[in-house]
Amino acid sequence: MTHVLASIDLAYWQQTAIKLIVVTLLVPTTALIFGIVFLFKVMSWMQSRKGPQEAGPRGLLQLLADGAKFVQKEDLIPDKADRFVFKTAPIVVLLSTLLLYVILPASQHLVVEDLDVGIFFALAVSSVSVIGILMAGWSSANKYSLIGAIRAAGQLIAYELPMVLAVVGVVIQAGTLSLNGIVAAQAGGAIFGFSALGNPFILTQFIGFFIFMAAVQAELTQPPFDMPVAESELVGGYQVEYSGFRFLFFFLAEFATAFVFAGIAATLFLGGFWIPGVDIASNTYWVLGPIVLFTKIMIVAFIIFWVRFTYPRFREDQLQAFAWKWLIPLALFNILVTGVLKVVF
Amino acid sequence: MPRVPGLIKGLGVTFGEMVKTLKPDSRGGGPVTVDYPHVKEDPAPRARGVIALHEENCTACMLCSRECPDWCIYIEAHKYLAPPRREGGKPRKKNALDRFDIDYSLCMYCGICVEVCPFDALFWSPEYEYSEPRIADLLHDKSRLGEWMTTVPDFEPYEAGSEQKVKKVPS
Numbered sequence: 481m482t483h484v485l486a487s488i489d490l491a492y493w494q495q496t497a498i499k500l501i502v503v504t505l506l507v508p509t510t511a512l513i514f515g516i517v518f519l520f521k522v523m524s525w526m527q528s529r530k531g532p533q534e535a536g537p538r539g540l541l542q543l544l545a546d547g548a549k550f551v552q553k554e555d556l557i558p559d560k561a562d563r564f565v566f567k568t569a570p571i572v573v574l575l576s577t578l579l580l581y582v583i584l585p586a587s588q589h590l591v592v593e594d595l596d597v598g599i600f601f602a603l604a605v606s607s608v609s610v611i612g613i614l615m616a617g618w619s620s621a622n623k624y625s626l627i628g629a630i631r632a633a634g635q636l637i638a639y640e641l642p643m644v645l646a647v648v649g650v651v652i653q654a655g656t657l658s659l660n661g662i663v664a665a666q667a668g669g670a671i672f673g674f675s676a677l678g679n680p681f682i683l684t685q686f687i688g689f690f691i692f693m694a695a696v697q698a699e700l701t702q703p704p705f706d707m708p709v710a711e712s713e714l715v716g717g718y719q720v721e722y723s724g725f726r727f728l729f730f731f732l733a734e735f736a737t738a739f740v741f742a743g744i745a746a747t748l749f750l751g752g753f754w755i756p757g758v759d760i761a762s763n764t765y766w767v768l769g770p771i772v773l774f775t776k777i778m779i780v781a782f783i784i785f786w787v788r789f790t791y792p793r794f795r796e797d798q799l800q801a802f803a804w805k806w807l808i809p810l811a812l813f814n815i816l817v818t819g820v821l822k823v824v825f
Numbered sequence: 826m827p828r829v830p831g832l833i834k835g836l837g838v839t840f841g842e843m844v845k846t847l848k849p850d851s852r853g854g855g856p857v858t859v860d861y862p863h864v865k866e867d868p869a870p871r872a873r874g875v876i877a878l879h880e881e882n883c884t885a886c887m888l889c890s891r892e893c894p895d896w897c898i899y900i901e902a903h904k905y906l907a908p909p910r911r912e913g914g915k916p917r918k919k920n921a922l923d924r925f926d927i928d929y930s931l932c933m934y935c936g937i938c939v940e941v942c943p944f945d946a947l948f949w950s951p952e953y954e955y956s957e958p959r960i961a962d963l964l965h966d967k968s969r970l971g972e973w974m975t976t977v978p979d980f981e982p983y984e985a986g987s988e989q990k991v992k993k994v995p996s
Contacts (some may be wrong), residue, residue: 526843
């Protein structure tokens, strides 16, 4: 079957249409999976609850019901809001998420666009969401949303830097910016001459992995980095004035971004779609690749959400100090050591 | 840096809680919650759910009604002459309860009526499922209050050091 899949040759417009459909379907699906598995189930278990039970088998359809609820709600726009910007903001945020899905390889060929500067592109488009959030906060004409948006902007800029710097370590080691290339570098690597397991970069770049995960947590504005949406003080930050399907957009964007960031982390540090024992160019990856990648994403996501459900919120000054005083120097040190070791070996 | 061990310990706590919740009940696991509409939680001792009336004990003395801070107890009664206990005696004057209503939309569950009742006619019941779509329907009459008598649990001894006052629950 895998050979059949590999031998299919489609015209450019057919490929593009398929890719468009896949990405637009992936974003809500992955957001749903994450919402149900982590936000509902794992969170409940960690709080000694069972989670939703009534909707569907074991409450698994609860999020679909919630989504339907959001869609049927009234679409409220504040009187003094900047209507055009207010309406565009959720789309901009969701757009940044959609663009992130473009470069995530589920196998060597199962990728929407295998850019040579893949990881650079990912980091660039992930910061587009800051603009969307600022637009949402500003156009709502509400002081809470404005404070939330400013906090979000400050936080996302502060944590963009350690994220980029953490990725630099991986890029130095792999010698390429392409995500496919990084996976290939891990598959072809060796640990002290032992090459059966390849060289997942989490072994050499564990500092980078830690910094990347911390930065991802902050990019997603999840606890403990949820100052911008702090419910107890800002009633929801930049999302205050959004209701109905516009709020649903923010929700989808948050969880779909969590998925794709977990995917990037899995690709950069855990070997992505590659699994030891199967050659990276093998045709089996047409089927095996997405499964392996999904498994790795779930593992990484479990860590992200585990941290989310454990720690209380950072104070604003602690949040900034953590990025500027700890993560960035640590990341620079990591780059230095990686560079030196790269030259030595 | 000194905070790091605490952070890891915190992760351990949440993970341990998850493992405990997922373990089957038979092995000491399971969540702390219950599937509420299907399974009801055991009420706490002396839970204040609703006030039940044991009508036979009520003499319509009006003490509860007058002590009620919300004035949510409505009592109406009439006097009648009961036959004398012994041959040739005077007929006894007795109070017959016509109406004993508690308006639970006003009641604040302070329990003063239960405390002041000198004839042990009012009791706390742990029953709590008596919500109504219309607020006026929360006015419950004596037959409804009497039904709740069946849910009143036996008296449980107070904790050590508390006031010793034992109330008899009519069986």
